[in-house]
Amino acid sequence: MSLRLKPFTLALIQLGNIGPSKADNLKHAREMILKAASVDRKPDLVVLPECFNSPYGHVHFPVYAENIGYSPGKPYSAPESKSESVQMLSSAAKETGTWLIGGSIPERDLTSNKVYNTCTVYNPKGDLVAIHRKIHLFDIDIPGKIKFKESETLTGGTKLSSFDTEFARIGLGICYDIRFPELAMIAARQGCQVLIYPGAFNLTTGPLHWELLQRSRAVDNQVFMSMCSPARDLSAGYHAWGHSMVVDPMGKVVATAGEDEEIIYANIDTGIFEETRRGIPVGTQRRFDVYKDVAQNVPI
Numbered sequence: 001m002s003l004r005l006k007p008f009t010l011a012l013i014q015l016g017n018i019g020p021s022k023a024d025n026l027k028h029a030r031e032m033i034l035k036a037a038s039v040d041r042k043p044d045l046v047v048l049p050e051c052f053n054s055p056y057g058h059v060h061f062p063v064y065a066e067n068i069g070y071s072p073g074k075p076y077s078a079p080e081s082k083s084e085s086v087q088m089l090s091s092a093a094k095e096t097g098t099w100l101i102g103g104s105i106p107e108r109d110l111t112s113n114k115v116y117n118t119c120t121v122y123n124p125k126g127d128l129v130a131i132h133r134k135i136h137l138f139d140i141d142i143p144g145k146i147k148f149k150e151s152e153t154l155t156g157g158t159k160l161s162s163f164d165t166e167f168a169r170i171g172l173g174i175c176y177d178i179r180f181p182e183l184a185m186i187a188a189r190q191g192c193q194v195l196i197y198p199g200a201f202n203l204t205t206g207p208l209h210w211e212l213l214q215r216s217r218a219v220d221n222q223v224f225m226s227m228c229s230p231a232r233d234l235s236a237g238y239h240a241w242g243h244s245m246v247v248d249p250m251g252k253v254v255a256t257a258g259e260d261e262e263i264i265y266a267n268i269d270t271g272i273f274e275e276t277r278r279g280i281p282v283g284t285q286r287r288f289d290v291y292k293d294v295a296q297n298v299p300i
Ligand SMILES: NC(=O)CC(=O)C(=O)O
Pocket: 138, 174, 175, 176, 177, 179, 199, 200, 201, 202, 205, 206, 209
């Protein structure tokens, strides 16, 4: 059963200065979380970008990976986690008294020794309440433009993830996951009104696809859709697109960042959510009797 969407304020931290020192990255992320929360109208939910504690690249993931003490099917525990990133995120959420989506970090599962690109989520008491392992790995090759193969060192997650707050049910994904509309549609059908995907598009795909995909997922599912990127750093090995964004259920961009480090805020308005669903009732007009072969895995 879906809980009711209530108005809330979302803050996206388009984090800059992500360099080789994990300690510096964590220190800077912590300062920015405190800064994001120290405004007159404190945000209810703060979000960090994909891979905020490590440079983004398959060679870096195993080197920066931390075990976060997570075993599928077992309860999460931030205070017991030995992960320095989890410790920092948990204490920052508690100190600010806000919900926190901790971007993503490379995570090592000690049982399998596999490495994942993992998002962790904290409530205002600092409890670790949700985890999302990036499901669709970013393996692309556009000749002369960009070649990237996360699967060289990462394993894809196998579970859909969402969490409930007092103001919304929120669906999670990470970056490339947005290209697979099924994930967003299932989340919406499970009652998520807001989808938040930490992400790091690049200078080839970003200009054409970053906004288009977010507006598409928002309109398809009549949800708020948001992606939070690192700032662009042309001295880094991977050049992130930036332009962290929040889109409303009508597909309107309600907040967007530039390329540099920046914190943007968006007021999530329940009126537009209800009006959109009432005015264009696609949620009740679907023809699942006609879409039978969607679930058949036939490559195109
Ligand atoms: N970095 C990603 O996971 C995805 C991306 O950059 C793209 O889809 O384009």
